[in-house]
Amino acid sequence: xxxxxxxxxxxxxxxxxECPETCCYGWRIIVDDKTKERILEKDGIWGKCLRxxxxxxxxxxxxxxSGSCIxxxxxxxxxxxxxxxAEYMPEICRKYPREIRNYGTFATMNLDLSCIHVSDxxxxxxxxxxxxxxxxxxxxxxxxxxDDPQFEEIVLTSQKELIQMLNVKPQLIYDPVTxxxxxxxxxxxxxxxxxxxxxxxxxxxxxxxxxxxxxxxLCKTDDMPDAGRSYFPLPIMAxxxxxxxxxxxxxxxxxxxxNRTIEWYHHKFDLxxxxxxxxxxxxxxxxxxxxxxxRMEALLRYLQxxxxxxxxxxxxxYSFVHFAVSAIMHVNMFLFLMxxxxxxxxxxxxxxxxxxSAYERAACHNxxxxxxxxxxxxxxxxxxxxxxxxxxxxxxxxxxxQS
Ligand code: SF4
Numbered sequence: 001x002x003x004x005x006x007x008x009x010x011x012x013x014x015x016x017x018e019c020p021e022t023c024c025y026g027w028r029i030i031v032d033d034k035t036k037e038r039i040l041e042k043d044g045i046w047g048k049c050l051r052x053x054x055x056x057x058x059x060x061x062x063x064x065x066s067g068s069c070i071x072x073x074x075x076x077x078x079x080x081x082x083x084x085x086a087e088y089m090p091e092i093c094r095k096y097p098r099e100i101r102n103y104g105t106f107a108t109m110n111l112d113l114s115c116i117h118v119s120d121x122x123x124x125x126x127x128x129x130x131x132x133x134x135x136x137x138x139x140x141x142x143x144x145x146x147d148d149p150q151f152e153e154i155v156l157t158s159q160k161e162l163i164q165m166l167n168v169k170p171q172l173i174y175d176p177v178t179x180x181x182x183x184x185x186x187x188x189x190x191x192x193x194x195x196x197x198x199x200x201x202x203x204x205x206x207x208x209x210x211x212x213x214x215x216x217x218l219c220k221t222d223d224m225p226d227a228g229r230s231y232f233p234l235p236i237m238a239x240x241x242x243x244x245x246x247x248x249x250x251x252x253x254x255x256x257x258x259n260r261t262i263e264w265y266h267h268k269f270d271l272x273x274x275x276x277x278x279x280x281x282x283x284x285x286x287x288x289x290x291x292x293x294x295r296m297e298a299l300l301r302y303l304q305x306x307x308x309x310x311x312x313x314x315x316x317x318y319s320f321v322h323f324a325v326s327a328i329m330h331v332n333m334f335l336f337l338m339x340x341x342x343x344x345x346x347x348x349x350x351x352x353x354x355x356x357s358a359y360e361r362a363a364c365h366n367x368x369x370x371x372x373x374x375x376x377x378x379x380x381x382x383x384x385x386x387x388x389x390x391x392x393x394x395x396x397x398x399x400x401x402q403s
Contacts, residue, residue: 024072250362
């Protein structure tokens with residue numbers, strides 16, 4: 001089958017006991033049927049222990065309260081794996097952070113950025129990881145039921161063009177306007193594509209003036225759609241509303257990096273009026289981007305990764321606009337965390353990676369929270385709030401944090 005595989009996929013190796021974070025905290029872990037069967041048949045003290053640890057309404061979860069998994073040992077390793085072997089670990093733990101989606105005629109293979117090592121690989125390597133087209137056997141069961149070769153072609157071609165759009169000239173990397181134009185192009189294209197598919201005029205998306213690069217060129221001129229509104233940065237009030245969702249409660253550990261960063265933001269902004277706060281925020285972002293080109297590069301890499309990992313899902317849900325709005329939110333939230341962290345501490349590439357994976361863990365695996373955050377961002381963009389299908393990445397779709 002045709003597979004679009006992120007270059008990082010084959011490079012990844014879990015850091016296990018050497019990992020500076022852990023993926024054994026904060027997730028509800030669904031125990032798949034096959035593993036549960038093995039657990040029910042296991043005799044001895046370990047069998048009893050595993051069965052007693054099953055919880056949730058159907059007794060098919062470990063770590064149902066999303067605290068720290070009781071099998072996470074002091075050495076940082078999983079005690080189930082150490083004592084019994086991987087076959088007694090839930091499938092989701094065996095596969096994480098690998099994410100494979102089988103769309104019937106093509107598949108995607110990615111890694112989830114909630115793993116700190118994946119975020120680090122993304123931000124620390126010399127060049128951006130590409131999406132490799134290859135031919136592989138895919139065992140994963142089919143995801144969705146769409147069967148439309150023409151639409152598949154449209155989605156995969158526009159995905160390539162969107163990635164191309166992110167290769168900005170080196171001199172533009174110091175200017176926040178660069179990202180603003182990119183995000184305007186993304187939303188303008190996605191709105192056009194959404195309307196076109198709703199009108200069943202998909203062929204328009206294969207013409208030159210119906211493709212992402214056309215919208216990108218348009219956004220470089222005075223005719224940029226919705227030019228009076230900033231998509232990068234989003235207003236500080238929008239970001240304030242986003243962190244005042246349950247987002248700031250996703251990691252309850254004392255001194256969690258994300259919560260400390262939010263605290264530092266509050267110290268700086270809480271006593272300011274909305275107008276003052278917005279002025280300060282805009283100048284902080286401009287200085288932040290101008291000081292160091294690796295910061296814009298980190299944001300562009302994150303956006304590219306989002307296009308590589310999540311854009312293909314449009315083949316199933318036809319939600320171009322949902323993709324664009326979520327991408328605008330993700331880029332702005334990552335910016336928000338980096339700028340506020342940088343006020344107090346040195347923002348090294350490793351710290352950027354830690355913030356990115358913490359953001360992904362908090363915001364991208366809790367469907368209720370995603371919907372709330374999505375609705376807030378819609379208030380600041382020229383889009384209607386839509387009841388859109390929101391799906392968690394497959395690796396964690398059922399192991400998401402408690403809402
Ligand atoms: S967060 Fe990533 S590197 Fe760390 S233990 Fe989990 S899978 Fe391994």
